Amino acid sequence: MNAIWALWLRQIKRYLRSRSRLIGSLGQPLLFLLALGFGFGPIFKKAGGGNYIQFLTPGVVAMGVLFTAIFSGIEIIWDRQFGFLKETLVAPVSRIYIMLGRTLGGATVAVIQGILVLTIATLVGFKWSSPLGIFPALCFMFLIAVLFTALGTGIASILEDMQGFQIIMNFLVMPIFFFSGSLFPLSGLPPFLGVLSAFNPLTYGVEGLRLSLLGGSLLRMGIDILVLFSFSSALLLIGSWLFEKIQI
């Protein structure tokens, strides 16, 4: 238990100390929010979609959480290169705890990042349907965060260095982001892409966030939580298994 706490604390300390990372990972969601939000806003409205900032905000919040979470997981590669991973692997602690501590730490960081994006979106004009929406929204951010930190950890367990990382970004993370309904409604997609987005866990995260912040069916929200929870548990298990097998 103490080990989980120690590794969680380490992630938080590193995050708070690295201002460049804090600002760097805020940049991308903000760019999407401001450039696309105001740029495509009029077109979106003309097409009958309503206020684009309202539509886009849950999407970029999910994006902020997704990117930070994947990066937190991938940090293991740095630890492998700089040697700290060895220190944790020879410690007399079950590797599951190490994996859990890191994942929870990374997920906490990702949620903080999501809250920052949401705050800025509110400042540039996003309107909440109810302040109570923050509670389910936090719950969704946390589920998305755990899910993708665990995914990142699993990937980093078998990746040797940052060379393979670009491939992961281009063929995994970006498609997950684009086909999640964060930037545009999924109803316009051709059937085969529709199927893809139905199997994309982030789709449920974005929908859940949208329902939390804009209001909507509680039943749908329940289903989203269930789907995300199943995905996260599965990825945590797979991630732990891969982490358990690390040999260096």
Added chain:
Amino acid sequence: MDKIIEVQNLSKHFGEFEAVGGISFDVKKGEIFSLLGPNGAGKTTTIKMLTTLIEPSSGLIHIGGINLAENKIAIRKQFGIVFQDSSLDEDLTAQENMFFHAVLYGLNRSKRQTNIETLLKFFGLWERRNDLVKHFSGGMKKRLEIARALSHEPPLLFLDEPTSGLDPQNRSRLWEYLKDLNKKMNMTIFLTTHSMEEVEKVSERIVIIDHGKISAEGTPESIKAGTKSDTLEEAFLALTGRDIREDAPALTDQMRKGRLLWSGGKKK
């Protein structure tokens, strides 16, 4: 004297390649033991198997009477290790690095505080305890690693080329500390190094491995006598040959071939 490490028929294969081929040796409690060999001889692979970082292909390892295959966690409590390359978190302070280690090894709060303070003072790092490790010099980092490896009071300390890259001042200081600990706490030291001078000065018993097999075993004196050499360096060359090794495939390459690691399609 009791044995602290017992290795029987230990081997490790990576596909076709045999990194360690059935070696057996013991390390006695309280001795300074050296494992020597040219690059690629299997030293690192052996240390990694002894410290639970990689799985042996076959053979038995007992540390402190515990079977490594049966209880890795109990084994990990028995030793401290100083790796050849740094394993500190450079974005944390010296004290934080010590603190995380102490928590991972299950030390309680008061033990944590006393051990961290004593060791940081002992290694001359107490004044700099709140500085980030990335601002430390090479010698300071090494001292911090050793302090950290000792903080859970292990009966056994692995040192993998501990003095490589250190200047003579740091090197001799370090050995003063280590010999002191070996004497006062009866701590066993398991050393690998390329510095034969160092081995001759500190080590009580030596195993030399080459091509994954043991080629000599004994005290520095007996090994010198056995090869009719004046220095250990000459004995080492007589035993392992004077040829420079083709850069023997490093462990990572072997693991990559064995598909334990994926390098993203990069050619090396």
